[in-house]
Amino acid sequence: MAQPAVAELIDLLAIAVRGMQAGQRIPSEHQIMVKCQVSRATARAAVETLEDLYLVRRVQGTGTFVNRRIDYPISQSRAPSFHGIVRAAGAQPRTVLAGKGISPAPEDVGSRFGIPPGTDALRLERLGYIDGFEACFFEEWFNPRAVANLDVALRVFESVAEAFEASGFTPERTEWFGTVDIAPAHVCTRLGLPRNHQTWLVESIVSDVDAELPLMISRAWSRLDQVRMVFGASAG
CATH class of the missing domain: 3.40.1410.10 (Chorismate lyase-like)
Structure with missing residues (x-):
């Protein structure tokens, strides 16, 4: 089960992602960490969960993008x-x-x-x-x-x-x-x-x-x- 800080960040990012266009790049883990004032581990865990939910797609060496299944x-x-x-x-x-x-x-x-x-x-x-x-x-x-x-x-x-x-x-x-x-x-x-x-x-x-x-x-x-x-x- 996600920690409270992670769960809150997941909800926040999910809302933001659903308002973006498919294929649009989302902020990096570092940018999320700085903007939302969370640890890098929390930012990484939140993005990984969004990927597990098929809301984003990570492309190695390129970035993380809004996904539409x-x-x-x-x-x-x-x-x-x-x-x-x-x-x-x-x-x-x-x-x-x-x-x-x-x-x-x-x-x-x-x-x-x-x-x-x-x-x-x-x-x-x-x-x-x-x-x-x-x-x-x-x-x-x-x-x-x-x-x-x-x-x-x-x-x-x-x-x-x-x-x-x-x-x-x-x-x-x-x-x-x-x-x-x-x-x-x-x-x-x-x-x-x-x-x-x-x-x-x-x-x-x-x-x-x-x-x-x-x-x-x-x-x-x-x-x-x-x-x-x-x-x-x-x-x-």
Whole structure:
């Protein structure tokens, strides 16, 4: 249980943080110590508690910033679009390509796509940002039977869902599974997390509604302090 001085400072800082914009830098521990006339240990404990409550996010070597955790619904009724879901929550999305290549699809991916073992398929790695902060890391395989020209659309559209639509598909999340799990080391690095850190893990299949054809199989890791996954009933 927090000491009285710490609890009082937490309440004071929480009120101030809630009145600030997402991504805005908050005062340093030293500035809090001087302004509020508390010890450095008290200032540190208060900021750590705000971080535990997902009200702030500390970025090593940069500072501590106001954090806004958003609800991220996963269901068949919501378009499988990172950009669309983040915008609907009132936040600003951005994705950048972290890796791209054509390689033999793993056996489990190939069986889902209905392609022979070892068939080459497009694989993307993307890093998703919410309000300027790293939030999600995506590993995605694309069905070569359906999306042979997706590369062309992705040169124009940052959003994979929008690229699907531009290619004439109606994408829908038809199967998914979500849990909290320890992320792989390379994912923790991409998301700015320490090794062996827990994240949301969501595995999905996105299909074309009309053709009932699988388009993409994805794994997505998301920071717990950036999103709260809200799962609907799975159709799969």
